[in-house]
Amino acid sequence: MKTKKNNLLTLDQFKDRHYGKSGTAKRDRLEAGYENFKIGVMIHQARLEKGLTQEELAEKVGTTKSYISKIENNIKEARISTLQKIVELGLGGQLQLSIKL
Numbered sequence: 001m002k003t004k005k006n007n008l009l010t011l012d013q014f015k016d017r018h019y020g021k022s023g024t025a026k027r028d029r030l031e032a033g034y035e036n037f038k039i040g041v042m043i044h045q046a047r048l049e050k051g052l053t054q055e056e057l058a059e060k061v062g063t064t065k066s067y068i069s070k071i072e073n074n075i076k077e078a079r080i081s082t083l084q085k086i087v088e089l090g091l092g093g094q095l096q097l098s099i100k101l
Contacts, residue, residue, distance in 0.1 A: 044072040060090040
C-alpha cells in the first residue's frame with residue numbers, strides 16, 4: 001500500500017518558502033505588516049471586552065470613529081503616542097512595549 005507524502009508546511013516553512021528567510025526585505029515587510037495587523041486586532045478585542053463602540057472609544061481619546069476603525073482594520077498605522085492614549089484613556093489599560101535584540 002502506497003502512502004501519500006505529507007505536503008503540510010509549518011507557518012515558518014511557508015514564510016521561508018514564499019517570503020524568504022528572516023532578515024530579507026520581503027520577509028521584513030511581511031513581519032512588519034503582521035505586527036500592525038495584530039495591534040489593530042488587540043485594540044478591537046479590548047474595545048469589545050470593555051463594551052465600547054468605536055465612536056465611544058474615539059470620544060474618550062479625542063479622535064474620530066473613522067480613525068479608530070482604520071487602526072482596527074489595519075488601514076492606518078497609529079503613532080505610539082496615539083496607541084498610548086487609546087489604551088490608557090480609552091480602554092483604561094496600560095501600554096507595554098519591549099525590544100528584542
